[in-house]
Amino acid sequence: MNRISRLPIGIIESILCLIPIQEAARTSILSKEWRYHWLKIPKLEFIQDILQESTDEFDGAGGVEPSVLEQSFNQPSERKEMTSRCKLFYAIYQILLMHQGPIHEFGLRMHVDDSCVEIDHILLHLSKKNTVKKLKLDLYRNYTLPSFLFSLHQLTDLYLNGCVIDNLPSFTGFSSLTTLNLQEVYISEKTLRRLLLSCPLLKRLTIASDASTIDANEDSIIANFMECLPVIEYLSVWFSFYGVIISTCYPRKVSTTLVHLKYLCVECLPFGHICSLPFLVLLIRSAPNLEKLKLEVAEDHFDDIVRFIGFSKLKTYSDISLEHLNELEITDLSDPKNGLAFVKLILAKSPVLKKVKISLWDQLNTDEKLQVSKKLLSFPCASPLVKVIIS
Template sequence: MRSPKKKRKLPKTLSQVRTTMMNELDKISELPGHIMDQILSRLPIKDAVRTSILSRKWRYKWSSVPQLVFDDQCTSTGGVPIQTIIDKVLLLHTGPIQKFMLSHQGMCASSDIDHWILHLCRVSVNEIILDIWQGQYYKIPTSLFKCQDLIHLELYRCLVKIPSTFEGFKILESLDLQVVELSPDELEALISRCPLLKRLTLRGLDGIKQINVEVGNLEWLEVEGALQDVAFGVMNRLKSVKIDFSDNIGDKCGPGDANSTNLHKLFQNLPKIETLEFENYSLKYLAIGNVPQTPPNDLIHLKYLFSCIDFNSTEEILTVMCLIRSSPKLKHVDFRPQNRAKDQQTSTIGTMADFWEDHRASCLEQVQVISMDGFSGSEPELEFIKFLLTSSPNLQKMTIRPESTSGEGKLLRELLRSRRASTQAEVIFI
């Protein structure tokens, strides 16, 4: 027979309660320093600083927190300006700084930021994020280019001038420039002087119409803006590319040689691509020139393809088909209709119907999953979906997200009656 469980004795006085609480607190205080840093780093900086009132042992524990994040959570009930808070934190901080992030909506470009960056360049800092939400662009001081321990750099609404003495960020692995003003030569100089760069994001760069990228170690790339041309050097490690020509390029760009194509130019040096995403007018850019049957090299590693597409454009459809046929490992394909004028939509239906009839014998054996987002139910879109159903013998699932629910039932019935090359293909409307 088990002995009765002993009841825990509860403290009877306020003094005993306080002692019990302090004993529990001391257990946390005795944790290893790196674990304490992890705990404090997960708190907003204002809460981390408040731990200084817990006890004498905790008074300066926050001062060695390696991640300093000053965002909209960093506010003061006493109305203390964000600049004053940052000044005091940096003044009292000890040890290396892994991350310094300034992303406060009340923060404008000012000389205060110059002082903080000067301080950072004198200590070991691995990551700097500067998001200037309002006012004029912030001009990056030359002191930032002396931060040789940087692994990640992210700038938003900044003006960048590369100093002549800048020799590069030798260990930088990630660079993110969004709504940044700099010249094409400065952009190329900055990228080329980061030999270990693995991730690169370029979005909305003022005045940049052409982008040339060649970084031997690059693995992930996102390029977005009012661009006219993109060129890639030899990048044998690049696995993921997202391109977004945000403006209608019209006839403003493209190869001068009639025998050349943007498709050939883009893929001649990208042998290991696994993921491709073409937003807005990017596919229109690729379709400029005589669309070939295949790219210069088969995309033997490509597994995922996303594309905005004008289903009235024979050139864009041929370009997508070229990419799919040249990708033996491609399993998942996503499409989003690119909006065009309604009067254009009715002018090419006859031509597109002939096109689909000519390509009925095409076979897309490798494709297993297809998604269509923003499906409007136009005849060219419907013909395209029917073509995919009849040309994909190993298709497992097709997901369609209509632009509206109007007429959804009729479209679904028509697709369910369509012939399918795959007996296991499932068509889902969401």
């Protein structure tokens, strides 16, 4: 312990940032020197399940007499939930009030209602300090974000899960934001576009939201969406996000070129969907410097007519070029027509491709997997160094 105590304060704080906040708090009993170290750490993360275990330890064997507020709930389950919530926010408030120095990273993971005044208070406190650079709200419910969250102009990383963004009336932009991750965030196309346009340095974007969470009406949104990402390097989206916001007649090319894009991931992609292949090729055409392409395939629910349409159109994409692509990964490949045709195209158009990793859909029988594997291994490759791995 003496050796650790002699370390520079910055290193001690970095060590405390690596352990849960309740464990960091317990180091205050080690000695007088350690009493206030944990109150200066720049990273705070509160996880409901873990923090609740710690607060329960203070109840004692016989428990604590319920408060008047807790007694107002007739059902034991409601009373227990309310007690848990009160303890959780009380612990968070205490830590925030005692905390000394700047807070650079803040995370909160818990179940909340559509509106939660306690979280509003926490975010208001953070906005007043305005030192947060990385913010993660993992809330599992449709929590409506307060407007003052968008005044955190120091943000470089923002992760939102289970949130609602209604509008941005006085939003002036996140001028330093480089990473944005939206998981099941309810937002309109207009607001999303405004948000992205207000992040000029955005390099990493993840949108894991389906058609039910993104309110969009314009057929041309794919072009508008790409225009918002001039310096994007990492892009991960759900295909179902585009299922509603693109039409079957969108252009073969767009005016915007994503010259900085190196990594592209498309999740929930049904190869049998009539829009899948044109959409993929459109993105590839717009990313001349793409280095890795990852596709997470969704189970298809389309008839043979739709499959045939998509497959036949693939022949019109012979002009694409993937001069920098070195890795292709496809998970749960199930479509024997469009999926294989797409892989064949990529192999033929990628002269520096080094690694192809394909996992087949687990519901294919042994014979089907064998046939698909043989076809994959028989395709001609533009790259002499490519290694194809099939599982």
